[in-house]
Amino acid sequence: MIKNLFLIALISSSSVIAAELAIKATTVQFDYMETFAGTNIDSEKSSFGEIKGFEVSIRGGGYNSSGVKLINTLDFSHSKGDTQYVGSFLNDPNGKYGDLKSISSNKLTELSYMLGVSFPVSCDFSIGGQLGTGARSWERNLNDGNIETYFWGIFSAGSRMDWKLFPGVEFSTTADYQKAYKPTMESTLIASSFDLGKTDGYKIGLHWVGNITQRLAFEMDYVYDYWKITKSNSIVDGFGNVYFEPDSKTKNSYVKAGLAYEF
Secondary structure (H helix, E strand, O other), X not given: OHHHHHHHHHXXXXXXXXXXXXEEEEEEXXXXXXXXXXXXXXXXXXXXXXXXXXXXXXXXXXXXXXXXXXXXXXXXXXXXXXXXXXXXXXXXXXXXXXXXXXXXXXXXXXXXXXXXXXXXXXXXXEEEEEEEEEEEEEEEEOOOOOEEEEEEEEEEEEEEEEEEEEXXXXXXXEEEEEEEEEEEEEEOOOOOEEEOOXXXXXXXXXXXXXXXXXXXXXXXXXXXXXXXXXXXXXXXXXXXXXXXXXXXXXXXXXXXXXXXXXX
């Protein structure tokens, strides 16, 4: 799935009339929790620096003669690293959350395309909105022979505010509702895939950019990415065992920093 997303990103880049290329290093503070009937089942967490990766952005748009900002962006990101896994022994009737602790490895890959517009309110402040689409893949290796892969398409809509702080320095905030399209989870232990039902959330972003030269700029971002995943359908194997994916939430924070070059 990661390779497929990368190929889609390369093909989709032709839809952006490129004016700028940005490459950033990223790190993720990972926070995931599964629950059933209000009880914690397992979790995965990491601190900044433990999951690292990169983001590549191709952008068009910019300010027109009326001061309206047009946004046309394609982003591709990939991160990987370890998390602290806390769970329970499922076959123990007296087992409880916290009995099992280990290290799990993770890969996060996301492709997104966004169109937006921001209208001037004053000479240095504008406000507007944006629409986006994309896809997200999360591969979790639980180190017990089981690799789970969560995958879904994304539709998003939200608002934005943009400030021109100083000459060559800008700051933006974004807030988006995001809904998953055909969310699934596949496990190496089970032949069938799970339908994750209703999966949605929101994303909040802070973006700062400062010009180094006329064409080169330094950028920093903070992104809070929240998803709520509902209980999946049940799958029965040939031995009568019933499997399902429980309710879960993921609350990931991203910090990104890098350079942007304007063509």
